[in-house]
Amino acid sequence: MKLSPLSAISPIDGRYHNVTAKLASYFSEYALIRFRVYVEIEYYIALSESGIPQLPALDDSIKTKLRDIIKNFSESDAERIKEIEKTTNHDVKAVEYFIKERFVELQIKETKEFIHFGLTSQDVNNTAIPLAWKKAIEDVYYPEIKSISDKLIDLSDTWDKISMLARTHGQPASPTRLGKEIKVFCERLENQVKLMKQIPFSAKFGGATGNFNAHHLAYPEIDWVTFANHFVNETLELSRSQFTTQIEHYDNFAAHCDALKRINNILNDLCRDIWTYISMDYFKQEIVAGQIGSSAMPHKVNPIDFENAEGNLGIANAMLEHLAAKLPISRLQRDLTDSTVLRNIGVPFAHTLIALKSLMRGLNKLIINESAIRADLKNNWAVVAEGIQTILRREGYPKPYEALKDLTRTNERVNEETIAKFVDGLNVSHKIKAEIKAITPWNYTGV
Numbered sequence: 001m002k003l004s005p006l007s008a009i010s011p012i013d014g015r016y017h018n019v020t021a022k023l024a025s026y027f028s029e030y031a032l033i034r035f036r037v038y039v040e041i042e043y044y045i046a047l048s049e050s051g052i053p054q055l056p057a058l059d060d061s062i063k064t065k066l067r068d069i070i071k072n073f074s075e076s077d078a079e080r081i082k083e084i085e086k087t088t089n090h091d092v093k094a095v096e097y098f099i100k101e102r103f104v105e106l107q108i109k110e111t112k113e114f115i116h117f118g119l120t121s122q123d124v125n126n127t128a129i130p131l132a133w134k135k136a137i138e139d140v141y142y143p144e145i146k147s148i149s150d151k152l153i154d155l156s157d158t159w160d161k162i163s164m165l166a167r168t169h170g171q172p173a174s175p176t177r178l179g180k181e182i183k184v185f186c187e188r189l190e191n192q193v194k195l196m197k198q199i200p201f202s203a204k205f206g207g208a209t210g211n212f213n214a215h216h217l218a219y220p221e222i223d224w225v226t227f228a229n230h231f232v233n234e235t236l237e238l239s240r241s242q243f244t245t246q247i248e249h250y251d252n253f254a255a256h257c258d259a260l261k262r263i264n265n266i267l268n269d270l271c272r273d274i275w276t277y278i279s280m281d282y283f284k285q286e287i288v289a290g291q292i293g294s295s296a297m298p299h300k301v302n303p304i305d306f307e308n309a310e311g312n313l314g315i316a317n318a319m320l321e322h323l324a325a326k327l328p329i330s331r332l333q334r335d336l337t338d339s340t341v342l343r344n345i346g347v348p349f350a351h352t353l354i355a356l357k358s359l360m361r362g363l364n365k366l367i368i369n370e371s372a373i374r375a376d377l378k379n380n381w382a383v384v385a386e387g388i389q390t391i392l393r394r395e396g397y398p399k400p401y402e403a404l405k406d407l408t409r410t411n412e413r414v415n416e417e418t419i420a421k422f423v424d425g426l427n428v429s430h431k432i433k434a435e436i437k438a439i440t441p442w443n444y445t446g447v
Contacts, residue, residue: 012350019357020350026136027346030078035128036095037077038070039236044099044115046231050222055114065106069099092121118207118214122334126204126248129342130238133253134201136349142193144356145263149189151363152270156182159368163442164282165376165383172380174387175445178282178373181273188266196259200239204248205232209333246334250327257324257348264313264320264352267359271306271313274362278303281372286365305362312355319348377441382414384439388423391436395428416440 008014025031045066048058058066077098085094096116103112116124160179165172205228207213212224225242232240241248277283285301323345327338385404392400407422408414423436 120208202252203238204244210244254324257320271310284367309355309358312351316348316351382408
């Protein structure tokens, strides 16, 4: 039976297929095989330029034909490699045999034993997977997170002058401005993305146990460390770890996971705040024709985009936590636990992408309800007490904090008239009274 999104076990390939389909170019089995082929072919070309007597330098036409294997790599090519794997029971060896078949077709079979020369499978996996991760981060993630950041910056500018009641511990607190509260998230995202961009995309390349044993034995005159550094750092544009076991130590990959977690936590915080503001009627949501808010209650427009984002951010972070904690740990020179875990790196990436799309959809639906925001300020004149007692402190008034506490902690509602009556009874000058009376919940918003 041919599988469709309706048959998928995971919602990544089912319900959210339209959102996540682009990630197949980076995290699918096909993509992994293609990146492996890319590494093997570029390695062979690099070897041909290393001075090995038995492997003369390739002319440009041969290089072009070899790179065309990558350029034109198709699903049928990947299927051929999977067919070979049925015999080898080894995925990287199947890639090697596939390339050897192509060498025969290109009539350069004489040097085909230099394919995968001196390598272990992890030299290929620990360059192919970082390549896929790097390209997905750069091609997909950074543009998506930039869109979110740009949207938030736009909203913060639009709402910059809107005074709003703040709430600390869920209780009315000194007023703020809505634009400034959005800027909090802008700054947090900017800082964490900047940190994330400083993390190298590390790769391992050094033979069976990281020492170039086979390379050095065959050609001791070649500086294999310099060769590998140039190949990984310049050709593949990754960052080669200098001292490794059979596998990359994954510390920088774990750092990427932790960076993504921190950014996801910031977005989760944003989702919960916006959800709360919607519940307080500070925001309305744009109604999309034909869409249902509740199957039972026709009046409802639920904040489902923010809830969806929150849920997917949570799933992503749970997996990123495991990746960051597990991958840097491997018994002695290598155990196989990293292999099956690495095959899942696209899963938290996909849930993060789903969340980013949902969050953007929700942000685009927001409609500010200024009347509700102003009404909340009007009903909470007590929040100017901080400002009043601060002026009284400045003027040396005795026990100003206590005086305001007695005023504001009664069961009677504090309003503009209550405050005015209190100020009139203060033993201060008319100038100070006028200064205090000028304070309102709408203008007591700081800088």
